[in-house]
Amino acid sequence: MPVPQPVRAKSLLRANLEKPRGGVLLQSRMPNIKVFSGTSHPDLAQRIVDRLGIDIGKVVTKKFSNLETCVEIGESVRGEDVYIIQSGSGEINDNLMELLIMINACKIASASRVTAVIPCFPYARQDKKDKGGDGGEKSDSTKTRFIMKSNEWKFRSRAPISAKLVANMLSVAGADHIITMDLHASQIQGFFDIPVDNLYAEPAVLKWIKENIVEWRNSIIVSPDAGGAKRVTSIADRLNVEFALIHKERKKANEVASMVLVGDVKDRVAILVDDMADTCGTICHAAEKLLEAGATKVYAILTHGIFSGPAISRINNACFEAVVVTNTIPQDGHMKDCPKIQCIDVSMMFAEAVRRTHNGESVSYLFSNVPY
Numbered sequence: 001m002p003v004p005q006p007v008r009a010k011s012l013l014r015a016n017l018e019k020p021r022g023g024v025l026l027q028s029r030m031p032n033i034k035v036f037s038g039t040s041h042p043d044l045a046q047r048i049v050d051r052l053g054i055d056i057g058k059v060v061t062k063k064f065s066n067l068e069t070c071v072e073i074g075e076s077v078r079g080e081d082v083y084i085i086q087s088g089s090g091e092i093n094d095n096l097m098e099l100l101i102m103i104n105a106c107k108i109a110s111a112s113r114v115t116a117v118i119p120c121f122p123y124a125r126q127d128k129k130d131k132g133g134d135g136g137e138k139s140d141s142t143k144t145r146f147i148m149k150s151n152e153w154k155f156r157s158r159a160p161i162s163a164k165l166v167a168n169m170l171s172v173a174g175a176d177h178i179i180t181m182d183l184h185a186s187q188i189q190g191f192f193d194i195p196v197d198n199l200y201a202e203p204a205v206l207k208w209i210k211e212n213i214v215e216w217r218n219s220i221i222v223s224p225d226a227g228g229a230k231r232v233t234s235i236a237d238r239l240n241v242e243f244a245l246i247h248k249e250r251k252k253a254n255e256v257a258s259m260v261l262v263g264d265v266k267d268r269v270a271i272l273v274d275d276m277a278d279t280c281g282t283i284c285h286a287a288e289k290l291l292e293a294g295a296t297k298v299y300a301i302l303t304h305g306i307f308s309g310p311a312i313s314r315i316n317n318a319c320f321e322a323v324v325v326t327n328t329i330p331q332d333g334h335m336k337d338c339p340k341i342q343c344i345d346v347s348m349m350f351a352e353a354v355r356r357t358h359n360g361e362s363v364s365y366l367f368s369n370v371p372y
Helices: 009-018 042-052 092-108 153-158 162-173 186-191 202-212 226-239 281-292 311-317 332-337 347-358
Strands: 033-037 059-063 069-073 081-085 113-118 177-181 196-199 219-223 242-252 255-262 269-277 297-305 322-326 341-344
Touching: 033 042, 033 347, 042 081, 042 347, 069 092, 081 092, 081 347, 092 113, 092 162, 113 347, 162 186, 177 347, 186 196, 196 347, 202 226, 202 297, 202 322, 202 341, 219 226, 226 242, 226 269, 242 281, 255 281, 269 281, 281 297, 281 311, 332 341
Parallel strands: 033 081, 081 113, 113 177, 177 196, 219 242, 219 269, 269 297, 297 322, 322 341
Antiparallel strands: 059 069, 242 255
């Protein structure tokens, strides 16, 4: 007599959900998962849950009269695998505090695991003891502008490492896992004692280039600074084209003193690639440099389009064919003000990362492929 084989609980669940009832086959849904959205980017969160085929979790966010943030989770999360989507954009400090409160609210409500999905990681440019992080662009606000003088180098030792502080805050709030995209500095992953999945926009960027730039085989990928050399070489290798970089020097914050192009762009389509653009002074200056060097057209492809201060007016006046960004930060307002800005949707990459994480699968497939 054959020995009956044990039936796994997951198999029973799948059989019950997919069993035809009245001639209708019910599709299996993801059990024990809840996805909540902060107020920074509700459109991206809705796209993610639509892709997953689930409903977005109920949450109420409000501010008291003294501007304290209050968050109320509107449904049970006991024993659930919780994902909270909040991007580091807009009112960054308010949005960060809201994320921390939401993580803590779910954790003390007995959630099994809480994952923070942070498409654009806040304070990522302050990743080492150096004024202005990597010398990157900061706001042009007169209140926050910091002009370095020749004898002020000695004060850099007292600069904060704010990205590490944010990592500590997320861990203390109760986050068990972080999902983000194109960290400004990859070493930020080492600031955490919890798993961090740093997704890459590169597969989506390659897809956009091949579909939208007719002369992409005669293109050259350009980094606007030396720090992005690894990023552009990877894209250039995948496209089998050459790359170049621009070496820039700054005498003071938000003002580039000189730019030197390393590479030959003559009679080619130049594609500037960077992880983020804030005031856009660097990429606009770089575009002028490329045209002077003989480039036929100039495109800019950026993962995080912050576009603060005079950025939009600079792009409108610049010589770009298009400035392409992902929707890790809301871009609807920017696209209305500037017709050159185009958007790549990366919600499917985050949705697939959430699905694979929930099911205990590897996410490394997403490092080189766009899920369809």
